[in-house]
Amino acid sequence: MxxxxxxxxxxxxxxxxxxxxxxxxxxxxxxxxxxxxxxxxxxxxxxxxxxxxxxxxxxxxxxxxxxxxxxxxxxxxxxxxxxxxxxxxxxxxxxxxxxxxxxxxxxxxxxxxxxxxxxxxxxxxxxxxxxxxxxxxxxxxxxxxxxxxxxxxxxxTRGNLDHYLSYADQEYQKEACTTVLITSLSFDLSVTSLFLPLISGGSLLLKGGDAEERLRAAFKDNRVTFLKLTPSHLKMLETYADGVDVPNLETLIVGGEEFTTDTARKTQKLLGDSVKIHNEYGPTETTVGCCDYVYSSEKDKGLSVGIGRPIANMQLYILNEMELCSVGVPGELCIAG
The missing domain is CATH 3.40.50.980 (Rossmann fold)
Structure with a gap:
């Protein structure tokens, strides 16, 4: 655990x-x-x-x-x-x-x-x-x-938390990570940034000020290897692009809101092609994230970045009145695992 x-x-x-x-x-x-x-x-x-x-x-x-x-x-x-x-x-x-x-x-x-x-x-x-x-x-x-x-x-539960962290540890980082906590601990978006450094032997950098000040500090710290943000955070980057200095950043996870391809494209251009951008989706009830998608500027041409496929040991079903929908038929997303 x-x-x-x-x-x-x-x-x-x-x-x-x-x-x-x-x-x-x-x-x-x-x-x-x-x-x-x-x-x-x-x-x-x-x-x-x-x-x-x-x-x-x-x-x-x-x-x-x-x-x-x-x-x-x-x-x-x-x-x-x-x-x-x-x-x-x-x-x-x-x-x-x-x-x-x-x-x-x-x-x-x-x-x-x-x-x-x-x-x-x-x-x-x-x-x-x-x-x-x-x-x-x-x-x-x-x-x-x-x-x-x-x-x-x-x-x-502890079992669900450990299940998610095990996936995140294997998928989002290759070794001990260094990150900055941006969002309040009252939001489960923070769970990834809080625990991944602790369980991987990494370091957690705590910056002062409000969320925007912490974000600015994070993108001026060349030790950072991993970040998790919302699309709203990424839009702030456009106002101070010249201040970005994260040469060791390997992984950026985006979650909490709809992730448009326009924001994804601008972010990839700003950070460079070497940074892997994940769009992670999951209600709080499913423990932070239940599915994941890696953004590709070549493949993603629609308005929004997809939410991908379920992570290990999770299942996603598209249902209409509890019946499985055919491909292309809209329905309700039901999550299990």
């Missing part, structure tokens, strides 16, 4: 940098010890598999340690962006019913136990917790946008 793969790299390269943030770096061994200390504290509070632990934090080193600590404790993490409107935060906390809240804000009005997310407050513990988790236990709960009503929490 993801945590075990991270711990393996911790044993092999404890002094290698795993997180770089604005004011310093954290190495594999240090991050693992701090995550262990947090996990043991959660366990002491009675946290167990399938309990939820809310994480009220932005894209910071402490947040990454918090997620690892929650997973090591056996619980599921519930990411909440502090910039989220108060009403949405209250709904998520009431609905998810977390057993503990990790936060920088120590004055929250709640009866739920709070744990500080300040890096200096996190102790260190060398011992990895040995929690008996199963593949059907929950890894995280991410809430939908709520555009059609109240946001609903999508509970993703």
């Amino acid at each position: 993801a945590v075990e793969r991270f711990e393996k790299h911790t044993e092999q390269t404890p002094e290698k940098t795993v997180i770089e943030y604005e004011t310093g770096v954290l190495r594999y061994g240090e991050v693992n010890r701090k995550a262990n200390a947090l996990a043991w504290e959660l366990i002491s509070l009675g946290v167990k598999p399938n309990d939820r632990v809310a994480i009220m934090a932005s894209l910071e080193a402490e947040t990454i340690i918090g997620i690892l600590g929650v997973l090591k404790s056996g619980a599921a993490y519930v990411p909440i962006d502090p910039a989220t409107p108060k009403e949405r935060i209250e709904h998520i906390l009431n609905d998810a019913a977390p057993k503990v809240i990790l936060t920088r804000e120590k004055t929250m009005e709640t009866e739920v136990p709070l744990i500080s997310m300040n890096l200096e407050d996190l102790g260190e513990n060398a011992e990895n917790p040995a929690c008996a988790v199963e593949k059907d236990d929950i890894a995280y709960v991410i809430y939908t946008s709520g555009t059609t009503g109240k946001p609903k929490g999508v509970a993703v």
